[in-house]
Amino acid sequence: MPGHRAGNRALDASREHLYSDPEIYDILHAPGTAEEVRILVGVHRRFASAAPKVALEPACGSGRYFPGLARCGFEVHGFDADPGMVRYAKKAAPGATIRTGRFDTFSTAGLIRRGVGRVGLAFCPINSIRHAASDAEMVRHLKRVKACLHPSGVYVVGISLSAYGLEMPTEDLWTGSRRGVRVKQVVSFIPATGDRTARERAEQVHSVLEIRKGRTLETRSSSYTLLSYSREQWEAVIRRAGLRVVARTQEQGRAYDPGAIGYALWVLGRGTRG
Numbered sequence: 455m456p457g458h459r460a461g462n463r464a465l466d467a468s469r470e471h472l473y474s475d476p477e478i479y480d481i482l483h484a485p486g487t488a489e490e491v492r493i494l495v496g497v498h499r500r501f502a503s504a505a506p507k508v509a510l511e512p513a514c515g516s517g518r519y520f521p522g523l524a525r526c527g528f529e530v531h532g533f534d535a536d537p538g539m540v541r542y543a544k545k546a547a548p549g550a551t552i553r554t555g556r557f558d559t560f561s562t563a564g565l566i567r568r569g570v571g572r573v574g575l576a577f578c579p580i581n582s583i584r585h586a587a588s589d590a591e592m593v594r595h596l597k598r599v600k601a602c603l604h605p606s607g608v609y610v611v612g613i614s615l616s617a618y619g620l621e622m623p624t625e626d627l628w629t630g631s632r633r634g635v636r637v638k639q640v641v642s643f644i645p646a647t648g649d650r651t652a653r654e655r656a657e658q659v660h661s662v663l664e665i666r667k668g669r670t671l672e673t674r675s676s677s678y679t680l681l682s683y684s685r686e687q688w689e690a691v692i693r694r695a696g697l698r699v700v701a702r703t704q705e706q707g708r709a710y711d712p713g714a715i716g717y718a719l720w721v722l723g724r725g726t727r728g
């Protein structure tokens with residue numbers, strides 16, 4: 455899963471970076487999206503049925519979930535730091551409210567009414583939340599989402615946890631095609647070197663994209679980092695934000711505890727502190 459942190463600003467403008475090309479991003483990530491929507495709707499039904507069908511996606515990228523959620527009756531809101539992604543998402547989901555915004559400062563307009571959050575289902579899958587640059591930014595983000603949550607609402611976060619010192623480099627392959635454009639991305643992940651500073655906790659991500667249009671082949675390479683979380687560090691920021699863990703599931707929505715390492719959907723609810 456590709457990404458960048460605040461410290462990688464130079465990459466944001468680079469044509470080589472996946473996020474600078476929302477169409478290519480969308481082609482790569484569209485496969486499986488309908489199933490993911492079904493799972494998210496199921497999580498809302500199971501854990502937040504008393505909360506309104508109002509969805510919020512932080513770091514929404516191309517907005518690939520939004521048309522499906524709207525078809526399931528959700529009012530849809532999202533934001534992303536990248537204005538190009540926001541423009542693309544708005545075209546893909548004209549009925550949604552999508553703004554340019556960052557994790558810890560996004561606009562809460564329309565999400566809180568008379569001091570009470572309206573959001574029944576906030577969600578941030580595939581490690582996007584690890585674009586937050588520090589624990590302080592993460593806690594500010596979680597608190598801001600919490601303020602938007604309906605008292606019975608949930609925030610579903612898809613995150614891979616790290617066991618520092620035990621992980622090996624890994625590789626992911628993503629492929630997709632649309633209207634004669636075939637895209638392949640090979641992403642290599644180099645684990646964090648330590649468990650303390652943001653610099654040590656930076657997982658190195660290297661992406662090589664191949665874009666085939668007819669006989670033309672274009673290759674784009676870029677590198678970025680994601681902030682790593684051990685289970686202890688992740689549970690600590692959840693607590694500091696005043697959220698509580700309602701459930702943990704695997705990608706298909708079945709109950710699952712990832713232990714110290716690996717990917718899970720963390721279903722978070724408002725804590726007892728209001």
Ligand SMILES: C[S@@+](CC[C@H](N)C(=O)[O-])C[C@H]1O[C@@H](n2cnc3c(N)ncnc32)[C@H](O)[C@@H]1O
Binds near residue numbers: 513557
């Ligand atoms: C891997 S994409 C995920 C997009 C979408 N959530 C999905 O699942 O397809 C990560 C997104 O995070 C956005 N992003 C990175 N840092 C951010 C920040 N600090 N605040 C908001 N969005 C950010 C990027 O612009 C990018 O669109």
